[in-house]
Amino acid sequence: MIGRLNHVAIAVPDLEAAAKTYRETLGAKVSPPQAEPAHGVTVVFVELPNTKIELLHPLGANSPIAPFLERNPSGGMHHLCFEVDDILAARDRLKAEGARVLGDGNPKIGAHGKPVLFLHPKDFIGTLIELEQV
Amino acid sequence: MIGRLNHVAIAVPDLEAAAKTYRETLGAKVSPPQAEPAHGVTVVFVELPNTKIELLHPLGANSPIAPFLERNPSGGMHHLCFEVDDILAARDRLKAEGARVLGDGNPKIGAHGKPVLFLHPKDFIGTLIELEQV
Numbered sequence: 001m002i003g004r005l006n007h008v009a010i011a012v013p014d015l016e017a018a019a020k021t022y023r024e025t026l027g028a029k030v031s032p033p034q035a036e037p038a039h040g041v042t043v044v045f046v047e048l049p050n051t052k053i054e055l056l057h058p059l060g061a062n063s064p065i066a067p068f069l070e071r072n073p074s075g076g077m078h079h080l081c082f083e084v085d086d087i088l089a090a091r092d093r094l095k096a097e098g099a100r101v102l103g104d105g106n107p108k109i110g111a112h113g114k115p116v117l118f119l120h121p122k123d124f125i126g127t128l129i130e131l132e133q134v
Numbered sequence: 135m136i137g138r139l140n141h142v143a144i145a146v147p148d149l150e151a152a153a154k155t156y157r158e159t160l161g162a163k164v165s166p167p168q169a170e171p172a173h174g175v176t177v178v179f180v181e182l183p184n185t186k187i188e189l190l191h192p193l194g195a196n197s198p199i200a201p202f203l204e205r206n207p208s209g210g211m212h213h214l215c216f217e218v219d220d221i222l223a224a225r226d227r228l229k230a231e232g233a234r235v236l237g238d239g240n241p242k243i244g245a246h247g248k249p250v251l252f253l254h255p256k257d258f259i260g261t262l263i264e265l266e267q268v
Contacts, residue, residue, distance in 0.1 A: 001161025004184045008142060008214060010259055018259050025231045025257075026216070027135025048216070050138045050184045055259075076260035077211040080142060082160070082182070097159045123159075125144055125152045125189075126210035 001090055002082035006132050007052040011065045011078040015057035018075070019044045022053070033057075036111045040064050043111060079118070079128035087115045087133035099123040107133070135224055136216035140266050141186040145199045145212040149191035152209070153178045156187065167191075170245045174198050177245060213252070213262035221249045221267035233257040241267070 012018035015033055022044075023030040031045040040063035046053035056078060058066045068078055084090040087107050094101060100120035110116030110132055119129040146152035149167055156178075157164040165179040174197035180187035190212060192200045202212055218224040221241050228235060234254035244250030244266055253263040 002182065005139070005142070005182050005187075008139070010261060012259050021258060025228060025233055026263075027227070048136065048139050053139075053214075072260060074256065074260040076255075077214070080187075080211070093161070094159060099159055121210075122208065124155060125146050126206060126208040127144060129160075 001093065002084060002131070003134070004083045005051050006081040006083050006130075006134070007054045008080055009054045009056050009078045009130075010075060011068045011072070012055050012057055012075040013069055013073060015042055015044060015055060018055045018057075022046045022055070028053075035059055039111050040066075041111070079130050081116075081130040081132055083134045084131050085133070087117060087131055090131055090133075091117055094119065135227065136218060136265070137268070138217045139185050140215040140217050140264075140268070141188045142214055143188045143190050143212045143264075144209060145202050145206070146189050146191055146209040147203055147207060149176055149178060149189060152189045152191075156180045156189070162187075169193055173245050174200075175245070213264050215250075215264040215266055217268045218265050219267070221251060221265055224265055224267075225251055228253065 019030050022028045029047040033042050033044050035042050040059055041056045042059045044055040056065050100123055102118040107115035107117050115133045117131045121128040153164050156162045163181040167176050167178050169176050174193055175190045176193045178189040190199050234257055236252040241249035241251050249267045251265045255262045
């Protein structure tokens with residue numbers, strides 16, 4: 001069912017410093033910051049040859065990553081995003097397997113303009129998983 | 135400098151259950167468990183089209199992932215591994231940038247039979263980073 005690893009998301013307390021670490025210390029190709037007000041984050045994309053790292057910083061009140069940064073003030077890996085062909089079929093299979101889909105169970109339009117769902121980390125060995133239909 | 139994301143490593147308290155979650159719930163291609171006594175882990179590889187997830191379980195005394203599982207008993211994302219062409223050149227650049235290389239600073243032969251180094255998570259936004267020469 002799951003396809004490519006679309007991205008690894010890392011929540012960061014200082015977006016400029018994190019972008020500099022990936023650009024200058026690790027020598028990666030790093031995008032300018034991109035505000036995603038509908039998702040409560042500002043994102044910097046680290047482009048690797050086979051996938052992306054997304055550096056996420058809270059934007060506005062009620063950012064979905066603010067609680068994570070309160071628990072992990074230095075930042076850290078926040079979620080993995082896997083691609084799926086059919087997000088409704090994936091959701092129904094996951095629910096039939098007993099996995100919990102976060103929110104109301106309906107896909108939302110994610111930061112890449114595509115339907116996404118998040119899965120409960122307790123059902124996936126402590127890892128928050130995003131599914132994105134591609 | 136960094137190239138492909140070679141793998142995302144997830145430390146898991148129950149390897150069989152974690153493999154089943156990735157195989158049956160997420161529908162991924164999952165390898166049989168592979169003991170790596172020299173590295174203190176048993177590994178299950180989750181093969182994705184563009185990269186791998188490695189499910190790591192402690193093997194023997196002094197497993198390097200045992201302290202992580204003590205702090206995170208449900209498991210969780212443990213490190214990211216990036217590929218580099220020349221690990222000694224990468225190490226020297228990182229040290230010149232002020233980043234801390236773990237251990238004695240010399241590459242060891244990793245679980246894939248290739249030279250690896252680990253970088254201090256405090257220098258990389260809370261993320262433990264492995265570099266592997268390919």
